Amino acid sequence: MMRESLTVSQAGEARTIAAIRTAAPSSLNGDDAAVLEVTAPNSRHVCSTDILVQSRHFDFQYSLPREVGIKAVTQSFADIQAMGARPTAVLLAIATPGDLSLQTVADIARGIHEAASPWAAELVGGDVVKSKDLVISLTALGELAGPAPALTLDGAGVGHQVIASGHIGYSAAGLAILEHFGSRRAIPHDDPILQELVQWHCAPCLPVARGSVARAAGAASMTDNSDGLIRDLGLIADRSAVCLDIESAAIAPDHKLLHAAECVGGDAWKWVLTGGEDHTLLGTTDTRVPSGFNAIGRVRSLTSKVAVDVFGEYTDEPAVLVDGARPKFTEGWQSL
Structure with missing residues (x-):
């Protein structure tokens, strides 16, 4: 000792x-x-x-x-x-x-x-x-293991489903709670939701073998939500030269995030779209959705006329959209 x-x-x-x-x-x-x-x-x-x-x-x-x-x-x-x-x-x-x-x-x-x-x-x-x-x-x-290719950023194809495995926005909510109360001890002990979200920020948990399962099931591309959902999916969009159109209903803040946002005066949608550090696995597949994953959107071509910029004009640049439009929050984490 x-x-x-x-x-x-x-x-x-x-x-x-x-x-x-x-x-x-x-x-x-x-x-x-x-x-x-x-x-x-x-x-x-x-x-x-x-x-x-x-x-x-x-x-x-x-x-x-x-x-x-x-x-x-x-x-x-x-x-x-x-x-x-x-x-x-x-x-x-x-x-x-x-x-x-x-x-x-x-x-x-x-x-x-x-x-x-x-x-x-x-x-x-x-x-x-x-x-x-x-x-x-x-x-x-x-x-x-085996001859199958690795899951890379450039594997997304038009028509693929966008998939995710894990919570989105929990870590950002946990950090906001910590910053709001100033210390771990000051967070109400009788609020299990706040305590859970803080735990997700301080010690996030990654389910074992989800990436291997996705590769075995035929997933085509993958990354993880480290710097923010829009920012990280944007890497797939850029490298694959496609648009990823996410369904808002599939990523909408759950009751825990909404509760935390009310407690600390935060924006639950901002946590979901830009928070990062959940390390949720994000990817695309043209086969069945792998076990442990959920479908959250579709991959579209750059000429599909669903991509609109902030001025309401169509664009042919790779992008991540939510319900066919540019999301309100896009920043994410910047290392430098």
């Missing part, structure tokens, strides 16, 4: 790494590099990296260190799943102030282990370094 007041500078590199390995045990961790077995024939490797910076991507005033670890894995594994692949391993690099407690680092690693375990994935290595700011970099590794 480590002392709560022990800092990473006091502990030193070896003890800090040991604390991480104890919190996230793996027989593959501890050497100069991890050696991973290929478990499926004709498989390909899939890799993705995400960076989380304290005060920009997370705040310990709102989130527990363990939840930060969970969130880091969720967003990285969502990218792997969006390719139709199965996450297999995680690499963690932490740049940390010397006065950060060793317990905080261990709890972040514990959250990573907890979130990776449902996939039978493990934290297999990484690095630690002293820094002015706390920065967490997570590299997710995955496996794409």
Whole structure:
């Protein structure tokens, strides 16, 4: 049991790494590099990296260190799943102030282990370094089994159904609740809806294997809702040179979002359209809707005369529409 007041500078590199390995045990961790077995024939490797910076991507005033670890894995594994692949391993690099407690680092690693375990994935290595700011970099590794192509942004075709798996707008609502009340403790404990939405922001949960299921069912393109529904679907529209026409009834804010909007004075539609960080899988398919997904719209051609710009004119540019028109909110998250 480590002392709560022990800092990473006091502990030193070896003890800090040991604390991480104890919190996230793996027989593959501890050497100069991890050696991973290929478990499926004709498989390909899939890799993705995400960076989380304290005060920009997370705040310990709102989130527990363990939840930060969970969130880091969720967003990285969502990218792997969006390719139709199965996450297999995680690499963690932490740049940390010397006065950060060793317990905080261990709890972040514990959250990573907890979130990776449902996939039978493990934290297999990484690095630690002293820094002015706390920065967490997570590299997710995955496996794409079999000869079927990966799910990419450029696979959408005219006539495809647009599909989604998971909540939309919950994370943005949770952040708005936290910002409104100022701290986790100030949120009414007798309001389970507000508590649930905050949990979705602090420690989002990604259902296991949804991306693999979609690929097996014949999905054609996929991404995840990390930067906002309109912004992320816009990547598919741009790369596939199509318009995605979303049905408002299929994405309308549910009673939980409407309740939260009333409590904090927010706009539930803005959360749905631009919120991001739900890591809902979004894609298109020209076959049946995969298990765990819902149809939310159609892919249309650039000449279908449903795409209208803000001046009411038709456009032949790739776009994401809602009920055939430009949505009110489009911004989404900007990293830079």
